[in-house]
Amino acid sequence: MADFWKRFSRNRGAVIGLAILAIVILVALLAPLIFPQSPWRMVQRPFLPPFAMDQYPLGTDALGRDVISGLAYGAQVSLLVGLVSTVAALLIGIPIGALAGYFGGWVDDALMRFTEFFQTVPSFALAIVLVAIFQPSIESIIAAIAIVSWPPVARLVRGEVLSLRSREYVEAAILSGQTSLTIILRQVLPNTISPIIVLASLMVATAILLESSLSFLGLGDPNLMSWGYMIGAARTVIRQAWWLSFFPGVAILLTVLALNLIGEGLNDALNPRLARRGK
Amino acid sequence: MTEPVLKIRNLKIALPEGADRDFAVNDVSYDLHAGEILCIVGESGSGKSMSANAAMGLLPDLVRPVGGEILFEGMDLLKLSETEMMDLRGKKIAMIFQEPMSALNPLMRVEDQIAEVFEAHGLLTPKERAARAIELLTEVGIPDPEKAARAYPFQLSGGQRQRVMIAMALALEPRMLIADEPTTALDVTTQAQILELIRNLQEKHGMAVMFITHDFGVVAEIADRVAVMQYGKIVEAGTADEVLDNPQHEYTQKLIAAIPKLAAEAGEETAGKTPILEVEGLNKTYVTGGGLLFSKPRIVHAVNDVNLTLSEGETLGIVGESGSGKSSVGRCLVRLMQPDSGTVKLAGHDMAQLSGEALREARKSIQMIFQDPYASLNPRSKVGRIIAEGPMAHGVSKQEAYARAVKLLELVDLDALAIDRYPHEFSGGQRQRIGIARALALEPRVIIADEAVSALDVSIQAQVLDLLAELKERLNLALIFITHDLRVAAQICDRIAVMQKGRVVEMGPAHAIFNNPQSDYTRTLIEAIPGREKELAAAG
Numbered sequence: 001m002a003d004f005w006k007r008f009s010r011n012r013g014a015v016i017g018l019a020i021l022a023i024v025i026l027v028a029l030l031a032p033l034i035f036p037q038s039p040w041r042m043v044q045r046p047f048l049p050p051f052a053m054d055q056y057p058l059g060t061d062a063l064g065r066d067v068i069s070g071l072a073y074g075a076q077v078s079l080l081v082g083l084v085s086t087v088a089a090l091l092i093g094i095p096i097g098a099l100a101g102y103f104g105g106w107v108d109d110a111l112m113r114f115t116e117f118f119q120t121v122p123s124f125a126l127a128i129v130l131v132a133i134f135q136p137s138i139e140s141i142i143a144a145i146a147i148v149s150w151p152p153v154a155r156l157v158r159g160e161v162l163s164l165r166s167r168e169y170v171e172a173a174i175l176s177g178q179t180s181l182t183i184i185l186r187q188v189l190p191n192t193i194s195p196i197i198v199l200a201s202l203m204v205a206t207a208i209l210l211e212s213s214l215s216f217l218g219l220g221d222p223n224l225m226s227w228g229y230m231i232g233a234a235r236t237v238i239r240q241a242w243w244l245s246f247f248p249g250v251a252i253l254l255t256v257l258a259l260n261l262i263g264e265g266l267n268d269a270l271n272p273r274l275a276r277r278g279k
Numbered sequence: 280m281t282e283p284v285l286k287i288r289n290l291k292i293a294l295p296e297g298a299d300r301d302f303a304v305n306d307v308s309y310d311l312h313a314g315e316i317l318c319i320v321g322e323s324g325s326g327k328s329m330s331a332n333a334a335m336g337l338l339p340d341l342v343r344p345v346g347g348e349i350l351f352e353g354m355d356l357l358k359l360s361e362t363e364m365m366d367l368r369g370k371k372i373a374m375i376f377q378e379p380m381s382a383l384n385p386l387m388r389v390e391d392q393i394a395e396v397f398e399a400h401g402l403l404t405p406k407e408r409a410a411r412a413i414e415l416l417t418e419v420g421i422p423d424p425e426k427a428a429r430a431y432p433f434q435l436s437g438g439q440r441q442r443v444m445i446a447m448a449l450a451l452e453p454r455m456l457i458a459d460e461p462t463t464a465l466d467v468t469t470q471a472q473i474l475e476l477i478r479n480l481q482e483k484h485g486m487a488v489m490f491i492t493h494d495f496g497v498v499a500e501i502a503d504r505v506a507v508m509q510y511g512k513i514v515e516a517g518t519a520d521e522v523l524d525n526p527q528h529e530y531t532q533k534l535i536a537a538i539p540k541l542a543a544e545a546g547e548e549t550a551g552k553t554p555i556l557e558v559e560g561l562n563k564t565y566v567t568g569g570g571l572l573f574s575k576p577r578i579v580h581a582v583n584d585v586n587l588t589l590s591e592g593e594t595l596g597i598v599g600e601s602g603s604g605k606s607s608v609g610r611c612l613v614r615l616m617q618p619d620s621g622t623v624k625l626a627g628h629d630m631a632q633l634s635g636e637a638l639r640e641a642r643k644s645i646q647m648i649f650q651d652p653y654a655s656l657n658p659r660s661k662v663g664r665i666i667a668e669g670p671m672a673h674g675v676s677k678q679e680a681y682a683r684a685v686k687l688l689e690l691v692d693l694d695a696l697a698i699d700r701y702p703h704e705f706s707g708g709q710r711q712r713i714g715i716a717r718a719l720a721l722e723p724r725v726i727i728a729d730e731a732v733s734a735l736d737v738s739i740q741a742q743v744l745d746l747l748a749e750l751k752e753r754l755n756l757a758l759i760f761i762t763h764d765l766r767v768a769a770q771i772c773d774r775i776a777v778m779q780k781g782r783v784v785e786m787g788p789a790h791a792i793f794n795n796p797q798s799d800y801t802r803t804l805i806e807a808i809p810g811r812e813k814e815l816a817a818a819g
Contacts, residue, residue: 168655169665171615172714175647176669176721177639186668190659 007269014265020258024251028079031072039073039225040065050243061230061244062237071251074227078255081142081211082204088146089207090200093153098184098192100154101161112158115151123148127210131219138221141214145207156199160192194270198263205259212252227252283310284455284487285334290347292329292338292511303329303342305511311455316481316488318498318519321508322534322736323707327491329511331457333357335374336364351455369396373448377460379440383432389416389443390428396450415446420476437601438469442476449480455487462497466600467763471807474500493736495538496766496810499523507531523813537741539770541814542793552590555757556612556645556725561585561621561631563607581607582618583781589725594751594758596772596789598765598804604781609727609761613645614638625725643673646718650730652710656702662688662713663698669720680720687716691746708739712746719750727759732767744771765808769793777801 009015027034037043042064043056050059050067058067100111118126130144164170165188173183214220215228216235227248234244292304303326311317321327332338334349334356349356351372359367368374376382384392393415394408403411409428416424419442432440441461448456458477462470478501481488490501498505502519507530515528526532563582581604589595599605610616612623614630623630625645633641649655656665666687667680675683685695691712702710711731718726728747732740748771751758762768768775769789776786777800785798796802805811 168649168651169657172647172649172655172717173657173668174615175613175642176672176717177642178668178672182672186660187657191657 004269008265011265011268013261014268017258017261017265020254021262024075024255024258025079027072028075031069031076035066035069035072037066037069039069047237047241049241050247058247059241059243061234062241067230067244067247070225070230071227071247073225074230074248074251075255077138077221077224077226078208078211078252081138081145082207082259085142085145085149085207085211086200086203088142089150089203090153090196092146093150094157094189094196096150097154097157097159098161098189101158102165102180102184102188104162108158111154115154118148119151124210124213127214128217128219131214136214136219136221138224141211141219141221144214145210148210149203149206153196153199153203156195157192160195161188164188164191198267198270201259201263201266205256205263208252208256208259281312283312284352285311285489286350287330287334288348288350290330290333290349291345292326292333293343293345295341299324300510302345302511304333306347307508307511307513308347309506309513309516311487311489313454313487314481314485315503316478316490316501318490318492318502318505319508320492320495320498320505320534322493322738325508326511327493327508328459331374331459331489331491335368335372335457336361337374366400369453370400370451371453372455372457373451373453374457374459375441375444375448375461377463379437379444379464380432382444383440385432387431388428389430389432389435392443393428393447393450396447400451402451411450412446415450416443418449418480419443419446420472421446436469437465438473441465441469441473445473445476445480449484452484453486455489456481457489457491459491460493461490463492463494467765467809468600468803468807470497470809471500474809477501494809495523495535495737496808499810499813507534534738537738538810539741539744539764539766541766541769541808541811542790552592554588555591555626556587556589556759557622557624558585558587558608558612559622559624561587561608561611561623562619563604563611563616564619580604580781582611585621585778585781585783587776587783587786589757589759591724591757592751592755593774594760594772596768596775597759597761597778598763598768598775599778600763600804602780603778605761605763605778606729607781608778609647609729609759612727612759613642613647615647639673643721644723645725645727646721646723648711648714648718648726648728648731651734652707652714653734655714656710658702660701661698662700662702662705665702665713666698666717666720669717673721683720684716687719688713690719690750691716706739707735708743711735711739711743715743715746715750719754723756725757725759727761729761730763731760733762733764740767747771765793765804777804 043066044060044064046060046062046064048056048060051057052059056066056068061067096111096115100108127144127148130147131140134140170183170187173187211226212228215226216232218232220226220229230248231245234241238245288308290304290307291302294301294303307330319327333344334351344357390409390412393412397403397408397411412428413424416427421427421439421442427435427439435443462473465473474497477488492498498519504517505519505522506513506516507522507528508514509530515522515526515531522531523535526535561582562584565579565581585608587595597605597608607616611618612630618631621631625641628641630641663681663684666684670680670683671677681698684698688695688697693709693712702713705713732743735743744767747758750756760768760772772789774787775789775792776783777792778784779800785792785796785801792801793805796805
């Protein structure tokens with residue numbers, strides 16, 4: 001573990017990313033304490049520019065709602081959607097990939113054709129359709145994102161399992177009479193965990209972007225303030241009130257960037273052999 | 280005496296922090312003269328390749344020389360710039376490597392790769408280069424050099440690839456050739472040919488050859504002088520005869536004593552004992568290629584009508600070169616591979632027909648020890664778990680399985696505390712002991728050891744072989760020992776089956792096979808064993 005930290009912290013970008021993410025998480029957790037009022041509440045005159053009043057440092061939107069409070073509550077939504085949908089995508093992708101890779105043959109063929117079916121449909125279009133059918137709500141958004149983002153997980157896991165299943169320790173496990181399920185869970189999957197963690201950190205970033213895009217199109221959960229919704233609502237007044245789309249945009253950018261940096265750092269730390277060589 | 284080609288003085292090469300010792304090479308000095316072959320011998324991790332790599336400027340990033348000098352024709356190679364080194368490499372000093380497949384560019388024809396050597400030094404016209412390439416290929420004895428020149432590396436055999444590497448190394452008539460384990464990946468008959476080739480070329484061109492190896496048999500075949508390395512130091516150096524016949528240092532003595540002797544004793548007759556495993560008419564063919572379109576499928580008879588019997592308490596060796604099908608036989612026996620036809624009777628049950636629960640049950644009595652001690656243990660499981668898993672899968676309680684694991688660890692001479700440690704904390708030999716403990720956990724009656732000691736250093740190999748022999752005796756196990764190494768087979772086996780191209784060409788008691796081989800192939804194999812002549816001379 002100490003070794004892991006040493007390698008992770010050698011990548012300076014990853015440490016910066018971790019710091020940014022920590023701040024975003026902190027803001028999301030503390031939002032109800034810092035801003036006890038609902039972010040939907042009108043608090044001042046509309047279009048109050050940023051830094052005009054100390055109480056509302058980032059100004060107000062077209063209906064006089066506090067922008068900074070919206071950002072804080074939006075962080076909750078973004079992180080929640082990113083995390084939960086990634087976990088859900090892993091729960092779909094890992095078993096499919098593991099079964100396909102381990103058993104091969106027709107099982108592999110069937111599962112991979114099924115996976116390709118999802119890969120051939122443009123993922124964002126599919127997500128829009130799913131959310132539109134199930135009515136926009138936080139649950140349907142999470143489900144839609146999970147459904148469109150599991151195929152890369154299945155492919156990655158399948159590839160790893162394919163190479164692991166011919167290892168001698170897997171053969172030894174077969175000889176010692178362990179069932180296929182035990183072998184997959186105990187011998188094979190624990191050894192695929194590093195690439196999965198790296199992929200998952202990048203998937204959280206993609207999921208946040210997807211959620212923002214959906215909200216931007218008005219397919220967000222109508223009861224939750226989110227960054228995508230804020231940008232979407234501000235796009236008609238972008239020339240009068242630049243700050244309404246600028247600050248949520250920066251929030252998305254920083255969060256996604258942080259996650260990507262962390263993903264790269266994890267990659268360096270977990271796959272030391274692939275790490276770029278330090279001269 | 281003439282001035283040596285290469286003079287290494289007090290060379291010190293530092294390892295990065297956190298390595299198991301501070302210096303890969305510590306205060307090493309030796310000379311290499313024109314027209315001689317110097318063998319640097321040592322076990323893995325002894326630093327035997329390091330001084331050669333330093334001379335070529337090929338040290339890994341974090342490993343750097345910190346003292347001493349490497350004088351080549353009076354120049355200190357450690358002080359040369361990268362451009363000066365580039366001029367020297369290939370032209371004055373050439374190198375051949377262990378694995379010719381990875382040392383050649385898979386996407387380039389052989390002649391282009393040889394021509395590239397001239398191109399890199401700006402010599403000759405393209406036409407002359409092509410002609411030189413053919414000449415070189417002829418010189419290294421590749422059959423049909425014109426055709427080989429147009430071939431890609433994957434179309435050549437391992438021995439031919441190594442010949443191409445040697446041709447490339449010879450291209451610019453270097454004064455010094457560094458050969459880093461050039462025959463380790465080759466079969467014994469090919470190895471004998473390549474060693475002879477290197478010897479001949481060295482005499483013809485008067486080169487100085489630095490030959491790095493772990494194998495004393497190879498040393499006996501080829502060396503003029505020998506330097507033995509241990510932990511980064513040269514512990515003994517001298518002429519080949521001095522070192523091999525009359526080793527002075529304790530470590531050299533130990534290493535030479537650990538080499539399995541090439542003589543099998545006439546063992547007790549096993550004919551009267553009850554057979555535990557009977558294999559009849561075993562067949563396995565691989566079909567590759569042959570898609571929907573026009574390509575013809577390639578059919579390989581990996582196992583072709585093999586019959587074997589194994590008695591209780593007996594050790595049967597299956598020997599053969601790579602591709603002989605010896606491992607396929609082992610894998611068919613435990614059904615890691617499905618045989619096409621044939622019966623495998625294990626204590627009366629036909630293993631080849633069982634499936635599901637019955638197969639799981641039957642496999643308890645036939646277990647396997649694998650070749651690679653690094654790949655055969657799950658890196659994310661603790662040792663106790665690795666050993667206890669088998670019995671637990673067969674319904675033994677966790678507590679009992681772990682108690683048994685402790686006993687097994689003691690049986691294979693490991694500390695009981697090993698149970699809570701991960702495999703990476705152990706050395707190769709210790710890992711192989713863990714592998715043996717795992718195989719014993721289900722109390723099998725037959726153990727198949729597939730190249731179980733091939734990846735180990737010779738001193739460790741001797742220990743593991745002793746352990747196997749002792750366990751076999753104590754637990755009344757029958758052992759099938761699959762190996763490419765005839766020396767190992769001679770030491771441990773009661774009977775030996777020699778395989779070639781999927782068939783058993785000869786089978787009989789070990790001493791009969793070695794003293795009076797019947798088939799031509801067996802004779803070729805035995806004659807190709809490195810160091811054999813020397814041993815015969817010493818014995819007779």
